[in-house]
Amino acid sequence: MDIYKLNFRIKWIIVLLGIIVIAGSLVYTDYLAKRLVERERKLIDLYAKALETAATQEPDANMAFLSEKIINANTSVPVILTDETGEPLSSKNIVLPGNVSKEKEDLFLKQQILLMAAQHEPISIEFYGMKNYVYYKDSEILTMLRYYPYIQLTAIVFLSLAGYVAFNYSKKAEQSKVWVGLAKETAHQLGTPLSSLFAIRDYFKEIEPFKSDPMTEELAKDVDRLNVITARFSQIGLEGKLTPENVANVIEENIDYLKSRTSSYVSYSMEDFTDGATAVMNISLMGWVIENICKNAIDAMDGRGSIHISILTVKNTICIDIKDSGKGIPNNKIKTIFKPGFTTKKRGWGLGLTLVKRIVEEYHGGKVYVLQSGIDKGTTFRIELKGVQST
Ligand SMILES: Nc1ncnc2c1ncn2[C@@H]1O[C@H](COP(=O)(O)OP(=O)(O)OP(=O)(O)O)[C@@H](O)[C@H]1O
Ligand SMILES: [Mg+2]
Known part of the structure; x- marks a missing residue:
């Protein structure tokens, strides 16, 4: 088979395999992210219920213990509890800016609430007839999982490009060595017989009957041509x-x-x-x-x-x-x-x-x-x- 057709096919097979691997990885990570979203939603639902229970139910040792356990179990999903008007009441799993006034902290939390509302619908809970809201956003793990395919994709593309450039460079360097080596060897091999041919040509040009024979002129032309060809080969590999x-x-x-x-x-x-x-x-x-x-x-x-x-x-x-x-x-x-x-x-x-x-x-x-x-x-x-x- 034609080597270029084969090369072309191999290249396409590799590209196709790459696309399948990348697409597979994207689909799988997306599936994992969706499952994690569902789990976090359930976790926050439970968290909201536990908050509601802890605040409104009659003190019952078992219930209080259970609610506290549930509330404490959320160590990854950032949440903010607000009142009916959206004023932040408390937060969890959020790193607050240190050494700032209460107003600045509130402002920060309100910005976080906006971010959270853009990601997920808040969960409403009732405290003695008053509506409160639990806002939450994706946990760090979920955020990382969402970005992971793109990081992976960038790394794959970058590595493939680097590999391709390195492979091409080494292939070219190798070809170059072969070219130069062959050309120099050819020039070298032609050198000795060419010197003899020069001597014969000069001899023929001076001695009768060769001197006046048109064949001598043709011979001289061919020897000159051979000289040009040898010169070309010897120039390969020389610089400047x-x-x-x-x-x-x-x-x-x-x-x-x-x-x-x-x-x-x-x-x-x-x-x-x-x-x-x-x-x-x-x-x-x-x-x-x-x-x-x-x-x-x-x-x-x-x-x-x-x-x-x-x-x-x-x-x-x-x-x-x-x-x-x-x-x-x-x-x-x-x-x-x-x-x-x-x-x-x-x-x-x-x-x-x-x-x-x-x-x-x-x-x-x-x-x-x-x-x-x-x-x-x-x-x-x-x-x-x-x-x-x-x-
Ligand atoms: N002027 C042209 N018109 C049409 N086809 C061309 C022309 N120049 C090159 N080609 C095509 O490109 C091919 C490669 O040319 P190249 O000079 O590298 O090799 P080649 O002439 O086939 O063999 P070589 O030069 O080594 O004796 C040719 O076989 C021909 O098909
Ligand atoms: Mg040619």
Whole structure:
């Protein structure tokens, strides 16, 4: 199965499992909270009755003992007893502000009564024909239980994000090591035979009959090409090798090379709207970028079509737009094409655009993306590079 499809499925399965766990936890905590609300309501009902009994019944040792027990049993639910007009008479399980006047304490209790009334309907009790009210609010445990799912949710989201970032970072670091290692090893391996080929080329160029043979010229071109490729590989992993270059010139050079190697049914054109903009770049690596994008464009055309390159400036950013007349990229694949191993070609490795992205973003601090694409309408890739102010 396609690795990206599999990855996509695994990601969705994990997200789905996460949602089920979170939803399950929310539902269960809500159920617990509802049960606790019911218990607290019953407790306060009993508490109110005990208050009523203690205040109004004829003194009976057993009843008085029982009522006191019930009243004392409430050690968690904050309650305030008020008279008919809502004036606080007494309170329980409420921490009153210390060292304040009676008025301030009353004010505090009245604020608490408002909070309590917003949470629960007060329970009315009768003291010798006079109505009193028992106001109460959720206990600390119940309040914590109500917030718990949200705290849990925040922690899960935060941990998942941190895990995702750490995993991605280590994955990227690992990929980077492999890339750099492979590229350096390739450059190293090519180095020795290349030196011999240089010597052979120079020898052929001086000695007859090779000197006048057109094959020698071709051989020289291929050796030079091999040299360019080796130079590209050796640049991977090196930092800070950027120099200010005329963008149009760099592109032109690469197009010239491509032109000589591609079918005459593919036309190339270039327009510079910048008046010779300069950008900091590594020519060797940027050539690789242009080549990879153009080669993909040619592959998308089935041999016949056009590639048009425009260079423009947007603020201080230089944009290189490479537009082809190929078959286009389906919308849902526009992001995937930059991932390593993604290819729709029989002989493709799916590495060209990954390399393009790494070179543009990591080596040049720029951006590369699909600016526009439509099925059978062609594709435009945009490369953004930091411009250099001309002096
Ligand atoms: N200009 C384009 N038009 C249409 N499809 C494109 C274009 N450029 C890239 N693609 C799609 O993106 C895929 C990935 O491109 P990439 O260059 O990374 O790999 P590849 O060309 O398939 O193989 P490789 O470059 O490693 O030989 C291609 O297989 C193709 O489906
Ligand atoms: Mg390619």
